[in-house]
Amino acid sequence: MAERLSFYLERNSPLHRLNPTTKLVVAFTLILVAFLGRGLFLPSLLFLLILLPLSFVGQVGREFLRTTLNLLLPLFAFLFVMQSLFYPGGKTVLFGFWIFAVKLEGVRFAFLTATRVLVMVSSFLLLLLTTHPGVLLLDLTQRGLPASVAYILASTLQIIPQMQAKAATILDAQRSRGLDTSGSLGRRIRALLPLVGPLVFGSLVDVEERAIAIEARGFRSSGPKTSLIEIEDRPLERALRWLCLLALILAVGSWWLWP
């Protein structure tokens, strides 16, 4: 069974030691600044000067780059081809071939959009690579996220691989009784039905038992709760979070300052 449930990689880096909320605030700030701030190169600079170096501080640089590229390269290729050729406001033709013409406005638009998406995806990726999901949820719970919401998020992370394993078991069981899962599309869809039934009904039964299990562990106990893990939150980090707010105000303010 897969032991790895999320993107998280265990390292002993300053980035790992940061409070999860600080990382969350920084990630959101970077994304908002990338989308709201002005300047063609702003998002790409955010990525190159902040996110990329940070990933190496967090000792996850290789995985960070590899996962980002895997996720985004196909999207970027599509974006550049479509926008440079068909961007509606395109006037300045850079070069043309056959019936197509690549226009400067389209390339600029594609570049800005692509780098904004890059900042969005990579900020979250860096957060997930350096933050244990349990710690992130615990921190959010301590800051007021209802325990039941945190429970739903945490158990979903763990239950998805379990559901996949269960689906594979049911599929094997049906196949061993002669269910044909190969062949045409229609046939494959029909073969899904005997899989979905047991999976869904089995899961409903599991839900009842799991409800009993967490109740038996005092999940709804009326007294105050404690936590096994202590999450650090240094004054410096609080200052950093205020700094993020300032950056956000500046990014929005730039629209008024330089209309």
Added chain:
Amino acid sequence: MAVIEIQHLTYTYPTMDHPALREVSLAVEAGEFVAIIGPNGAGKSTLCYTLAGFIPHFFKGELRGEVRVAGQDIRRVRLEDWVLKVGLVFQNPFNQISGAKFTVYEEIAFGLENIGVPREEMRRRVEEVMALTGITDLANRSPYALSGGQQQRVALASILVMQPEVLVLDEPTSQLDPIGSREVFQVIRRLAHQGVTIIMAEHKVEWIAEYADRVIALADGEMIASGKPAEVLTDPRLPEYGIGISRYTAVARRAAEEGLWPPQRRLPVTLDEAVAGFRAVEEAYAHTR
């Protein structure tokens, strides 16, 4: 003083026509280890759920009669706090993993976090209970990446750590091998000696014979026998009700049919009793020769 007092308990699940338990009466002293035997569907799990308060607070249905645990009427307790008094370990270990935690250590601590135990004490209790149940080396593993037997130990540890006064166990050794089962029975008996009241539904009669103080037999929702393991487990009616008997009892019963068991001697439930019985037979033969 009786910790558990049940009088004329009759309970019917909401979707059922027939009661799952009929006129069950039972009193259990503090520190007693009571085993419940019976075929599937006899009402063992239902009785476990009732003591733990899940009946009538989780499964609604109709409950008649009196159920008092630690002096409190089970109908009046608040289930969310009742779990501090009565711990429940049920059959399927997989569904007892909370899903909220990512390591075995955190999983066991989950209950203590919920009831607000301070961090230092939490660590001490978690480590103690992991040593007790033999899972210290699993501390940093994901609770989902374990075998059924390991998960069953984690499920047991997760409830033991909360130190309930009454421990209700519904087939807690179903996924364990003989060595693992013996370890669990030893842990349970030690807890009973410390004053924890134990109610355990179980099929493994050889272990019950050795460890339990009392056995009650259920069949079709009714209590058909109650008493010392040696009495109840040799009750000749057990096979009729579909309840398994110890292999030692089975061998001696067959021997008795052949005239190879001392006529006045009670049938054995443990290996030692069986050996003693056959020794007596051998000696009797030695005299006749």
